[in-house]
Amino acid sequence: MSHPHGSFLGIFLLLIWSGAVKGEFYSSVDSMQDLAQVEQELINATRSYLEAQQNQLNFYRRYMEQIKREHEWAVGQLKLDEYLGHPLHAFRLIKRLVLDWDELIFETIIENKPREDFRSFVDALTKDLGYPDQSELQGAIKGLARLQRVYNLTTSDLADGVINGYHYDSELQWRESYEIGVQLFDLGEYKRSLEWLQVAFVLLRNSPLEKDENGYLSDIREYAAMANFELGNPERADRLLKQILTPEPIHSAQQTRKYLESRVTGKNVEEKNPSWFANYTRLCQGRRLPEKGSGNPLKCYLDGKRHAYFTLAPLQVEPVHLDPDINVYHGMLNSKQILSIFVEVDKEEMVRSAVAGEGGKRTVRDLRVSQQTWLNYTAPVMQSISRIVQFVSGFDMAGAESMQVANYGVGGQYEPHPDYFEVNLPKEFEGDRISTSMFYLSNVEQGGYTVFTKLNLFLPPVKGALVMWHNLHRSLDVDVRTFHAGCPVIVGSKRIGNIWMHSGFQEFRRPCNLTSDSYKSVAYRN
Template structure:
């Protein structure tokens, strides 16, 4: 057996073991949180080390087998060089060695082949990793692909740029090969994203044709597979002629290719149900533009925003005044810089690590939560019993002037691949959860990390975007003084392009604020009428 064949067989056994074991492990969702993805990175490193050990042990065994076989070959060559086998076996030492080999040597060789201890050791390592961390499945891959498509949709990234490692004008050492692009195209097709699928399939075709490492004779079979999916994507986009042309090219080189069945499907299927390019929702234009850090031109409002130091908000800030940045007036949105120290942020993470992170949901009737793609992140909740959380609660009370009694626990969230939260309000307005005393009167959002690219907080009706700044606090009111909801405060978390976005949210309720923020005698909700969709 050649070295190349043995390596291929060994790798096949490795993959077979993975397929057998990975199905049994209990796992969390990975792609929706960079923190969870770190577990996968460590898992792959341990898997790599285990695989190296496995292949090394197998190679040592095969070297022993090869040495034994070469020795036998010399014996048999010697026997064939003699006139007959009787003369060879008539020699007492030859006879002894033949019997000894069949009694001991072949048995010693057979045992490790059957037992294959390196494979069993490898199986135990993979089984342990599967139970501790778990392996991602197809839904995880599709989630990551959706994240890439989301980045393209919001930031207008092209498949060729992403494939070349160019993100938002910056080059990263993360180029993709044709197989990566092909897999993204296939997954997007299965998800019904036919326009985007075709873009990635075209990039896979370009990279495959230009691949210098693959023999030209090997390329046609892979080109045929790309063309087959591209034909289906074109058909779903209402281009049956283009689909037929691609299938004909496949069958010209490979008449027995499965594409011949696709051709029959294309010929007889009614186009009436084919894919139509969906229109973007009305808010998407503002959302996408603000996520890219661009505002609409505005006429002067007569009131200028300013930055200032505030040491009079509370005695706590007398010696260390608040660093206030006004980003919008009416409704007021303020950023308080340098609120949290690095040690405080680390303490929050330590407390969060003791809790289980779960996929973030979207609030429904009565406080129920539903997991949907408009919100892609993971979260946990921290009460105010620990020293660090008592300190955080005190800061929020001193800055907001509100009573924190009845406030929700702090929500700590982390965004993963293309993680986002589409435009939404923080208030409920109707169907409040039974344990709420009033609606969410204010939001206090702490930025717990910087983000290299993307991940802005945007207010789509106010022409405001805020880049995450580690240690800063953003605060705004979701309700008017009349306690009517303020729809102008619809906001969103833009998809993270590069980096990890971590935030902490505290929502204070109106039920305990009668003397902290008294209601007006008349409703002031008329101010927001013009902003309603």
């Protein structure tokens, strides 16, 4: 099947992909900034390459004009034998053929120094900064599909740059929509693939500048036929292939038809979402289920008695849930402190976030799309953060993990999960994670809420705020009500800092009750 890419782009991608990928980009907006630098360097290098090639072509053109004038003079003013009979003329002809054409034309065309310089620059650039590969493209496209699934974004709106009613200057071209459809097909998301192929078809039909419109329309129809086949619509697939083969019987769609005829059609079965998905998406969209008997609404208050540290600057407390208690403490970090945190972050140490699997092994999965690193409490700003968490929580920081700093990329998310381990505790842990302290290190233009799927609660990120809750009951049994998630980021960059406290050092900071309180979680187990 043909693919609408030009020959120069093919050569360019061959140059690029000859270099190794340094690291993952799409899962972190901060890492994507490196790609912006790469592209700027490529723009500059390509401009220099084209200018050098143009200069070389101008030289060839001037040389051709000179030789052309010589020939016109020889043939027009003299007979050729009279011209060649002159010893200087004969010398110049032989000299041109022996030296000039070889050294000035043939060698420079074959060597093509500007091209070699360009290749060397690209190789060095990709080695130093890295370059995305096919898996990166698929990761970004899966992020777009995730946004559509969670936020009910239509394909046509997204292609038009419209997100939740806001129009962004980011309309997609037909080739980009086509590429999304092709990649989604390869990923097995046939229904969504068909939507993007249909958008690409409409955009192409409305594009007056394409010279090979019919050929590209055939490409789109061919993929759409295969998607329909996989969705259990073989009749529709056959009609699409006929639209290609009727005017062009020798088209490659012949092979596609034979291939589909040898297979059993797919089943048009709707993919079943997990039981938590409906509530998760509802909360991510900023909608709660109506609650009965909620009583008086929670009210914000100032707390200057939690610790002497807050006497002059009381805590700005926003209680968002009672039992379990979840509080948002506003204005805990200012912009200067947040900037100091990121000064401590070494982007080279940012890695794709993993999740705990069987046997305690951590694996990379799409349920968590972000990058992270860890900061200890030696730098002045980190010492300040350590004091804040200690004084707000009342816990001993001897039981604290280093702060995890995370950044979310294209459609970055973390599906519903608990912060506690319950089983398979890491060997270095002194008890389970008794509490979570999450700092919001950026605002997010759209999306990126923190949601508690069992508590009907969503929290939009507020830069400088701290969210704190307990993951364990006082009995140290896990509190399953604290399942939470980081919703996909639609527009913007989400940055957070997590500090988890262990229960092993907190016996006298949060003692057990006389009776176990773990019964509160029973109704939330499923």
